[in-house]
Amino acid sequence: DTGVSQDPRHKIxxxxxxxxxxxxxxxxxNRLYWYRQxxxxxxxxxxxFQNEAQLEKSRLLSDRFSAERPKGSFSTLEIQRTExxxxxxxxxxxxxxxxxxxxxxxxxFGPGTRLTVT
Amino acid sequence: KNxxxxxxxxxxxxxxxxxxxxxxxxxxxxALHWLQQHPGGGIVSLFMLSSGKxxxxxxxxxxxxxxxxxxxxxxxxxxRDSAVYICAVRFSGTYKYIFxxxxxxxVLA
Numbered sequence: 001d002t003g004v005s006q007d008p009r010h011k012i013x014x015x016x017x018x019x020x021x022x023x024x025x026x027x028x029x030n031r032l033y034w035y036r037q038x039x040x041x042x043x044x045x046x047x048x049f050q051n052e053a054q055l056e057k058s059r060l061l062s063d064r065f066s067a068e069r070p071k072g073s074f075s076t077l078e079i080q081r082t083e084x085x086x087x088x089x090x091x092x093x094x095x096x097x098x099x100x101x102x103x104x105x106x107x108x109f110g111p112g113t114r115l116t117v118t
Numbered sequence: 119k120n121x122x123x124x125x126x127x128x129x130x131x132x133x134x135x136x137x138x139x140x141x142x143x144x145x146x147x148x149a150l151h152w153l154q155q156h157p158g159g160g161i162v163s164l165f166m167l168s169s170g171k172x173x174x175x176x177x178x179x180x181x182x183x184x185x186x187x188x189x190x191x192x193x194x195x196x197x198r199d200s201a202v203y204i205c206a207v208r209f210s211g212t213y214k215y216i217f218x219x220x221x222x223x224x225v226l227a
Contacts, residue, residue, distance in 0.1 A: 031213075033214075033215070035217075040219070041219055041220075042122075042204050042206070042217030042218050042219045042220050043161075043204075043206075043215075043217045044217070045214040045215060045216065045217075048213045048214055050213075055213055056212070056213045056214055058214070091161065093161075106151070106163055106166045107151065107163065107215070108163065109153075109160070109161035109162075109163075111160055112160075
């Protein structure tokens with residue numbers, strides 16, 4: 001399967017613990033996005049990478065959140081000192097800059113990691 | 119006020135009906151994305167638009183740049199079309215996408 005993969009699919013953690021999620025984009029995609037989705041809402045943008053460079057971050061991404069994409073391939077999203085309000089689905093998406101201007105905007109989503117903070 | 123507004127929020131239709139979901143946005147965009155999300159969370163891309171109209175099977179998407187409005191139409195709806203349909207826009211000059219809250223569609227047999 002050559003789609004976007006995320007690991008783990010589900011994570012239950014206690015308040016105050018740190019968690020790390022991984023996203024593996026489609027192999028030739030150089031753009032990678034992280035989103036957060038809470039129940040009944042659309043996804044909210046968290047951050048964007050082009051290759052290894054983090055080009056945009058949302059104000060939602062507090063000091064407890066950090067994302068990396070060290071080699072321009074997979075990415076990790078870490079949440080430190082988790083809070084109950086961090087409970088959400090964390091989605092990763094990737095896209096490519098090749099193939100023409102409009103097709104380069106099309107994002108392919110992973111299945112998400114559902115985080116529950118107790 | 120959300121920068122991307124969708125309507126209706128919930129929609130119930132009988133099988134075979136023609137369905138329209140609307141998306142309005144506030145400022146200039148470089149692209150608009152229609153997405154489908156099934157229970158369990160998986161998101162599938164349906165269309166990318168920057169102008170005009172696109173058709174894929176029973177799905178049609180249109181966009182009016184001047185009116186800052188897009189519609190997603192489903193012809194001959196079927197229960198398997200039941201899902202949440204989400205509009206996402208990439209505003210000019212930014213990398214990020216802003217998503218609507220989604221339209222929850224239920225098609226009854």
